[in-house]
Amino acid sequence: MNSIRIRLFVILLATTGAVWLLAAAWIYASTQAEVERVLDARLMEAARMVSSLITDHRIEPSAAVDAAIANAPPPPFKQADGSYSRQLSCQIWSLQGSLVSRSESAPETSLASHTDGFEETEIDGERWRVYAVVNPTLGVRVLVGDSLEIRDRLIGDVIKGLLVPGIVILPVLAVLIWVSVGRGLAPLTRIAEGLAGRSASELHPIDDGTVPREVRPVIRALNSLFGRVAEARDREQSFTAYAAHELKTPLAGLKTQAQIALRTDDSTIQREALSRISTSVDRTSRMVRQLIDLAAVDASQGAAKDEPVDVAVLVGEIASELETQLAANEVHVAMEHADRTPQPAVLEADRILLRLAIRNLLENAIQHSPKGAVVRCRVSESQSEVVVEILDQGPGIPVADEARVTERFFRGSKASGHGSGLGLSIVQMALDRLGGNLTFERGGTWFVARASFPI
Template sequence: MTSIRSRLLTILIASTGLVWLFAVAWIYVSTQAEVERVLDARLTEAARMVNSLLAERRIELAALAGDDELPATEFQTEGPSYERQLSCQIWSLDGRLVGRSEHAPDGRLTEAGSGFSESVVGGETWRVYAIENPALGVRVMVGDSIAVRDRLVGDVVKGLAIPAVLILPFLAAVIWVSVRRGMSPLDRMAQSLSSRPATDLRPLADDNLPEEIAPAVRALNGLFQRVEDVRDREKSFTAFAAHELKTPLAGLKTQAQVALASKDGEVHENALRQIAAGVDRTSRLVRQLLDLAAVEAGDRTPEMQEASPVEIVRQVAGELPFAGERVRIEGGPAPSARFDPVLLALSLRNLLENALTHSDGPVLVSARKAVGAVEILVEDEGPGIPVDELPRATDRFFRGRAKSASGSGLGLAIAKEAVARMNGTLTLENRKPRGLAAALSIPAVE
């Protein structure tokens, strides 16, 4: 597993080393160019100075009068490393050497008449500036060795590179310490999480956190809250399911005991009918519990399609064994909507079962176009829901004052959760003079 700390250290140290390398290369190139410019300017000034001294007769050209050698005129810098950096020669126009500096080579510095040039003298490359003086009949040449120039640039770069090499380990140690201290909030958070028991879902402290870590801590706290909500919901679900299943199972056991103990045929038959009804109620409750668990789990991605929802209504009504002629589908062709057939069928089945359970009259189903949606209306003629209980009617296991003996308080909760998975809503409203209207609103096809 790759360590963020190791990657960060590698990146910082490598990038710092590359920056130093590029800096040294840039300094080398720029220093070389600047040194050449400065030394060329010095060559020009030195040649002009010697030419001016000759013109003002401050230097005697005895060689022009027939002497074989003139006293050497020195043009060098001080210091042992660069004492031969600058050399000067004075040649007559007829090709005789009439003067030179102390360390100037014996050979002619350049064959050029005037201006800058480079030449090889005695196996050494020279940069030379020449001035021709026709009035005196001489040519002044001032040059310096390219090797000396290169050594000068190399010494400058070496003076920068050596400290850089010595500083890099210290810099790496500073980077390591900085990264370690910078990553310490993550280490503390990891230690805090690793020492927690599985049941501890308290949010992490988010005060005075670095900006880079704060989003991760907030995301973890949000995850803890969602896990806590799911756990609470599962606890509630288990408790309510156990309570709801306990009653019909106890009733089944009682009726079975009555049937076994009674010798009366009518009592025996009634007990069997009660057992059959209890089995139906328990079967419905188990199916609703499974439906609610499946809808709330959210593992299945809704497969949305565009079609008329009326066909789903007919399909669901045909599957209900006790619907018969009581379910009536009103209106013409319904507008197309976007829905998941499985989720819509689940919602409608629970709404129809709820309406048929609480009403002895017909159940009317219709579909109509609304603003950006299609509404499927399920209306019954039952007692409705007391106004003060309407906000809680879609809560799980909530049955209210007008509860049915066969109900479990899950139908409306399942319908609401299923339609919400399709980006829809469930609205409940009492009818006048009596009854309940449940409106499923799902996205319409634009």
């Protein structure tokens, strides 16, 4: 049952039905008890009237019986066929056990035993509710009884008259509940129609001032999602524009150098052109790989898979992978352990993100180091974090540029022209996913890039 409307309808209808059943049970029990009480009171009054007429007015017992039946209080409900008017039956018995008088509807057999008060008996297969009162002055016993069959039919008719309207109303109530639930959910329908009518570029927030309070959390969550999607779209558009611009320049250079090599017969010029082509291809390949790395970091959001990683071993693996670049730049990598402890610096983190952060940080240091320089890699561990420090002998980052060096395609005021401006951006994004931090420090002749990862 995936429909909110149907679910609410079923819940409300079931609740209403349960309440109605409880009310019907209560009406049945209370009405039955009340009608029984009224009918019993009628029996008592009729019996006492007969006894009083005999005693006070000194009339004949048969006349007293007829007068009591005729003047008995009317029943609370009268059937259409008048059967209840023939219900009461009266007998007068002497205390010695002889029948003195009886009403027309009363049997000749005694309606009750020789006890006073109320009693239920069965005579010739018919059940009776009888009230007996003794008149010691005249030495008689007055019995007034109801036929329980007629009494039960009367009670059933009274209860039916109360419950049938409720049963008839239930279908009407179900229709009203269905319509009311539909009207209550109308704001959701309007919101759905508004969203369905939007184009892919319409990411402005929904006005939550006119929606019901219960729906506002959903609207706010949608608005938050729209904001994130809009930011991602703007970021991707900017990324695409920058990437196209950055790839356009080296590709144009490649074409120019290739044309030079094709048009000249001078082997020296050809070698120089081919060398520039090789350098440009390396740079373009690095840029493309960094673009792929950037996409990988973006795709890792919400999908990180943590595992134990020996950071020092990982740094060594990355340095080995960069041997070709190290040889081309004539740079040497030296591994150091700042704490000088034999225990490995193990970090519970996403290996892919960790590798991207360290690789781009190390590659950035190699790219900006002079020929013959040494790049030092230092791994240390404390109780709260693992720190990877990359120390190079390059020009470093001007203080004025430190706030922007992690922006995409930002090269800085002292850029050498060899980088794409993506390396530190990838490092910062990966660290953000890992909960780490990136800082820079100038220490003598060494420039230090420090990446810290929480344990």
